[in-house]
Amino acid sequence: MPIIINKNIDQKVFWCLWKIEETEEELLVKTFEDETSFEHIKNKHNRLQTIASRVALKGLLDSLQIKYKGILKDEIGKPQLIDVGMSCSISHSKNYALVAVSKNSDNDAIGCDVEKIQARINRLLFRIATNDEIAFADANEVKGTKIWCIKEASYKAFGKLNIEYKSQIITHFKDNEPNQVIIKDVSENQNCYQLQFEQVEDTLLCFAFN
Template sequence: MPIIQEQPISPQVSICIWKIDETEEALLAFLELNETEFADFDRVKVASKRLEWLAARNALKQLLNPFGQFWLEKDQFGKPHLTDPCIGVSMSHANGFGAAAINHQGPIGIDIEIERPQIQRISRKFLNENETWAGTDTSKLTQVWGGKEALYKLHGRTQLIFADQLVIEEPSLKHITSGQIIEQNKTETFSLYFDYQSPLHICCAF
């Protein structure tokens, strides 16, 4: 079971990162998907993405094992929820890894990213004027992007403009910062956890 990280990041929030070295059949065997979940999985046609989908789901299962069997359903916006809504859940995957996070006291979003030089070219499309701390540094820009993806997943309701409605504060040495979701006349602030486990940038919003 290739879990490279499983840890609580607050009394209510835990994350799990899964590195894929199994076959699709082996990853499926760890799960007990119901008919709806299997239909969702079967819509994924690219082999590498199928493995990542399963890895993220197995990471979530690892976190939820102490609480018994679970099943997921999606709301009208496509955000996954447990059939028992007491625990907030989120998943992500990238380049041979899957990730999951749970929150016992509210919504949550997780994102994992691998650094790419192209992010410097597209940064003007997602940077807010208050995020000058990122400059042109690829690592910091990846943190901003990952933080905004995590906030977007936490929000999970309507479309958000990354440059205007999502703002990431500079992470501290303790890996915790904050992020804002701005909608009309309302601004909500959430905690953001950042970590780097080569080659992954990990961000969790809660």
Template sequence: MAIAYRQRIDDDTEFALWKIEEEANDLYNQLQLNENEKAYVEKLSNGKRHLHWLGTRVLLRKMLRTDEYIDCKVDNHGKPYLVNLPYHISLSHSFEYAAVMISKTHKVGIDIEQIKQKVERIASKFMRPEELAFINNRQKIEHLYVCWCAKEAIYKCNGEKEVSFADNIFLSPFNFEHHGILNANLHKNDVNLNYTVGYLQYQDYMIGYVKGDM
């Protein structure tokens, strides 16, 4: 399967989606992995987690347009980074899709989620009362998913653990559209960062994406 959707944010920043229709072996054969990575893949059960790991790496390879080995590691906070290539990256996945965002100049964050009713049950855990107040009841589920994806994308872009969606990431009121932007702020201790987050409803999935500081 080729790239299902691609969006350029600026000259140095873009994201893309890959619909995972291949078998695990087909994805595996498109990658170059070192011995540690091969051992990690072997430990994954043959299910969605296995396909998601392989799918994000195949998509990353396509976006970087290289057949060379890509040394992709995660730091102490769980944030992926490239050892020998000049790109910031963010990875996400949900059910049939893998998502990757890359930038040469800025930190990035992306999240993709399949839209399901369950988000309503947990809304109070990641939303503040003033944020719940601006949710459009006619499109409540979609509106809540934008909020979740936006906060998750900011969390990934910031790249630090111990950040609470409800207590540290604040969304300004916005009207839900199928493709739009919203303003947000991350505040914790001496960290105070403003973000403009893009979002997109793609079929029955919601995507949040953000470009941070350099």
């Protein structure tokens, strides 16, 4: 199906959610990239998600009247738009592909994550969440998934290896809702990201941006 949501945040961050209902062949005709670009992805479902994310990214840039020329990935796998002075982030889960771009061209400007809301996430939070974050989740499946998404989106935005989720990605709250993340790297430098959330049916989207 076509794009189901196409939105912006403060005219700086633009994002698109695509619900994957097409076959691989149907998606390939929607992007200029040929199937050889995806041959290295052996898992069929992962390959379908990847192609869908490219189609969503092309559709998002088309809506901004920007020509999509493909993406490259840096040494840790962070996507970078070819010949476009914007940063981007990609996520997929189940039958959704989520893409986001930012007018801020810094490589650490935007991260996104899409996750199905699941109660089981709360059982795993102790591995990645601070006591304050676990207290916020309070065994609630939506809040627990929100914390999980925050960690993933912030990590993607920061774009560096060897960041420990629990001790270095810290959620800050306002009026008992997460609104900001501070990431400390090994040099004690701090990166601050604003947070934005959307819920679509049983799926949660999170955006971390500066």
